[in-house]
Amino acid sequence: MRIDIVTIFPEFFRVLDLSLLGKARQTGLIEVTAHDLRDFTHDRHRTVDDTPYGGGAGMVMKPEPWGEALDAIVGDGASDALLVVPSPAGEPFTQQLARELAAEEHLVFACGRYEGIDQRVVDHYATRMRVRLISLGDYVLNGGEVAVMAMIEAAGRLVPGVVGNPESLVEESHEGGLLEYPSYTKPAAWRELEVPPVLLSGNHGAIAAWRREQQLERTRRVRPELLD
Numbered sequence: 001m002r003i004d005i006v007t008i009f010p011e012f013f014r015v016l017d018l019s020l021l022g023k024a025r026q027t028g029l030i031e032v033t034a035h036d037l038r039d040f041t042h043d044r045h046r047t048v049d050d051t052p053y054g055g056g057a058g059m060v061m062k063p064e065p066w067g068e069a070l071d072a073i074v075g076d077g078a079s080d081a082l083l084v085v086p087s088p089a090g091e092p093f094t095q096q097l098a099r100e101l102a103a104e105e106h107l108v109f110a111c112g113r114y115e116g117i118d119q120r121v122v123d124h125y126a127t128r129m130r131v132r133l134i135s136l137g138d139y140v141l142n143g144g145e146v147a148v149m150a151m152i153e154a155a156g157r158l159v160p161g162v163v164g165n166p167e168s169l170v171e172e173s174h175e176g177g178l179l180e181y182p183s184y185t186k187p188a189a190w191r192e193l194e195v196p197p198v199l200l201s202g203n204h205g206a207i208a209a210w211r212r213e214q215q216l217e218r219t220r221r222v223r224p225e226l227l228d
């Protein structure tokens with residue numbers, strides 16, 4: 001998988017050199033490149049934004065630098081890459097959407113700042129490639145970088161070979177539509193709190209049944225809408 005990120009804060013993504021995704025990059029499973037949008041400006045101040053047509057507060061990101069940056073990544077014609085634009089106006093990011101992103105060969109993330117990116121950028125690239133506006137949740141961030149980091153982590157870990165033991169992906173929250181069961185490790189007693197005895201029984205059938213019931217109870221209590 002190839003991932004390109006366009007942002008005014010490329011150094012923000014240095015953290016991807018650590019942990020799981022760092023190993024995936026070293027082994028070539030995932031190739032991540034962060035591009036500085038300001039490298040695609042031509043004025044002394046490397047300007048990326050301007051005042052909004054129609055008035056209003058804040059600034060809007062200019063289309064020209066975006067056009068040059070995205071063309072430098074996907075060329076000047078049609079592209080099979082998927083352009084992902086984090087936005088409060090996007091479709092909700094879910095584990096299913098993470099799976100869909102994980103299946104892509106080439107993801108391009110456009111990190112907007114200020115009041116957003118001139119709409120013509122999305123409109124233009126939608127004629128050349130698939131474009132998806134994706135929201136991390138119903139709240140407002142200062143820019144798309146945090147959302148992109150979450151999406152890369154959620155999708156990247158689903159790329160075959162990135163997580164050492166694929167089994168560990170099976171019983172996580174939202175796999176199979178349920179929240180995950182509670183987990184315990186040694187010691188068997190801690191601050192007067194005991195590990196549920198079934199987990200010490202060695203009875204794998206009883207353990208599996210208990211874990212399933214815990215998933216259902218937790219999902220009913222915390223996210224009943226997932227059971228609809």
Ligand SMILES: Oc1ccccc1-c1ccno1
Pocket residue numbers: 086087088112113134135136137138139140141142143144145147
């Ligand atoms: O609030 C934002 C600002 C810029 C880019 C993305 C977002 C956002 C908010 C929720 N999901 O994405």
